[in-house]
Amino acid sequence: MSVTVRLPTPLRSAVGGERTIEVDANDLASLQREIAARYPELGARVLRDGAFGRFVTVFVDGEDARFLEQNADLSTAKVVEILPAMSGG
């Protein structure tokens, strides 16, 4: 099952300038594994010990991935977005 991953500008250089990449994954765990295997440069920047690091926020169809289980089903997900952390108020 292929998932569309949308990347912010500062990350695009890690995947040859693409805005989005297609990754074969059924759940978060396999998404992280596939990124590490197929896009090692991207993986080096967004993954820490195999999981998404604390300085990026990952959204699955708008839901913060930190609220999802590692085995959450991604088969119906339309888009996964990776964003750097933001300040606020």
Place this chain on the structure above:
Amino acid sequence: MTTTLEEITALRGLRCRACGALQPADERYICGECLGPIEPEYDLDIFDAETLRVDIERGPASLWRYAPLLPVAPPTSHWPVGWTPLIEAHRLGDALGIERLYLKDDTRNPTLSFKDRPVAVALARALELGLDTIACASTGNLAGAVAAAAARNGLRAFVFVPADIEPEKIASAAAYGATVVRVNGPYDAVNRLCGRLADEYGWGFVNFTLRPYYAEGSKTVLFECAEQLGWTLPHHIVVPVGSGALLTRQATAANQLRATGLVPESHFHIHAAQPAGCAPVSDAVLDNWRPVEPVRRPETLAKSLAIGAPADGDGSVKIVRETRGSAASVSDDEIREAASLLATTEGVLVEPAGGVVVATAKQLASRGVFHAGETVVLYLTGNGYKGGPEETALGPVIAADADAFRLAYEEVLA
């Protein structure tokens, strides 16, 4: 007058807090290596403490008096942001059992919140970069600050807010001419939208693409407290936590004040104040300094602090721990009661976030955190005229008649 910054630039570059890489002050807003947050770093050795102190004291009555310790040149036309009063609060202190209590009244900024400070610095940076549009995601106060600063500088502004924030905040941002976009969902959803839009438009999102500069403006709150206390740090500050940028930058400010020799070494504790309905930082502190767990659906009267996934959350927990501070998470009832106590003892009207701070101070005092003779400063960051907790319980409307008055207000007169 101070021309220090134009002559001496102390800015070395921006250092990544995650991987430590130092990068030039160009258009980047996150670490090019690891996406971590980057922060301005200064060469503080170039300053002579006495000269710097005199320069600051002769500077403008605004946050730009601290320009040598900010990452941008001060704009040519100053807007009176900052240099707000530090008020001794004996009556509130008596009520809370705090001997030497002060209020840092940041409700008196141009748009009635401390957000005018970070925006002043972000806007100066936007002008340096030649941007024509600034934008933000906001829980309300930042929206007004961005809208007003854009108006004053002839820039276009887009502000994105959760649809359920105080109508006064939406109306005032719109009155300054900004395009106010109300978004369904919590603040974190608004932030996500802005992250996406920042990629598509070249706007200066103050809390995102200008964040390293934006956050620096918050240091000036402590710079002022120290100067107003005769160039010494208070022993305790109680700081409201939304994104955590304000809290973490108070530690940066304390380090810079000490490193430049502006203040002597002293013990200084930073305490975090959050509402129970959205307390990811306070909960982490009180649960033995565990990592921050985001709050999915924040629900609190203190809407300006309703940020479930704070960007500087873990950073805030670390700072509270390092300064041997503490935290509290307070209920909506405690917030209302504390805001009312502040208004009725000191004549200062705050938005609910201020109630969160006062209620936190009350809890800390009862836990014995403050010792005799120690100075305690409460950060009051938003004004009650922008939408207080709720309508105060009012008495009945009466006819213009003295007897009607006596009858209706019998209880109060007794």
